[in-house]
Amino acid sequence: MRQKTYCHFCAHPLREKYAEGRMRLFCDRCNEPLYENPIPAACVILTNPQNQVLLVKRSVEPKKNLWCLPGGFMELGETPQQSAMRELREETGLRGRIERLLGTDSHSSAFYGTVTLICFLVRKYEGEPEPGDDACDLAFFAPDNLPEIAFAVHQKFIRDYYQSMMIS
Numbered sequence: 001m002r003q004k005t006y007c008h009f010c011a012h013p014l015r016e017k018y019a020e021g022r023m024r025l026f027c028d029r030c031n032e033p034l035y036e037n038p039i040p041a042a043c044v045i046l047t048n049p050q051n052q053v054l055l056v057k058r059s060v061e062p063k064k065n066l067w068c069l070p071g072g073f074m075e076l077g078e079t080p081q082q083s084a085m086r087e088l089r090e091e092t093g094l095r096g097r098i099e100r101l102l103g104t105d106s107h108s109s110a111f112y113g114t115v116t117l118i119c120f121l122v123r124k125y126e127g128e129p130e131p132g133d134d135a136c137d138l139a140f141f142a143p144d145n146l147p148e149i150a151f152a153v154h155q156k157f158i159r160d161y162y163q164s165m166m167i168s
């Protein structure tokens with residue numbers, strides 16, 4: 001992961017310092033830690049009437065050419081639901097309606113640090129699926145025939161979803 005080198009308020013070089021309970025990047029000129037937080041991202045489990053899940057093949061790093069759930073980082077001013085539906089539209093061309101929140105989790109990314117994921121279920125959607133931004137292919141997969149998934153946290157959302165279906 002790329003480290004921040006300078007204070008983004010005053011441009012003074014940052015150093016590591018123990019502050020407020022943990023090691024943090026610290027600006028001696030501002031006399032303040034640089035507070036860093038997880039990055040929120042939204043993703044979607046979209047299933048078709050055969051109960052297969054829609055996955056996209058990544059055309060960008062990290063994990064290029066592996067499959068994952070449609071999704072991405074939230075933009076400023078969006079709700080998690082808006083982010084999820086925007087990413088779905090950008091990556092698959094589909095317009096969906098969120099049925100419910102499936103779960104949230106954290107993921108440690110070598111690229112971005114800690115990512116907080118928010119996963120929604122979509123079973124009503126319209127449009128023809130077509131790979132878009134950051135995706136070079138897409139397909140529906142049965143739960144017993146999944147390809148290699150890029151992110152363990154996505155795999156867990158998928159597994160939890162199908163397990164909950166079997167119980168209910």
Ligand SMILES: [Zn+2]
Pocket residue numbers: 007008009010011012027028029030031
């Ligand atoms: Zn500063």
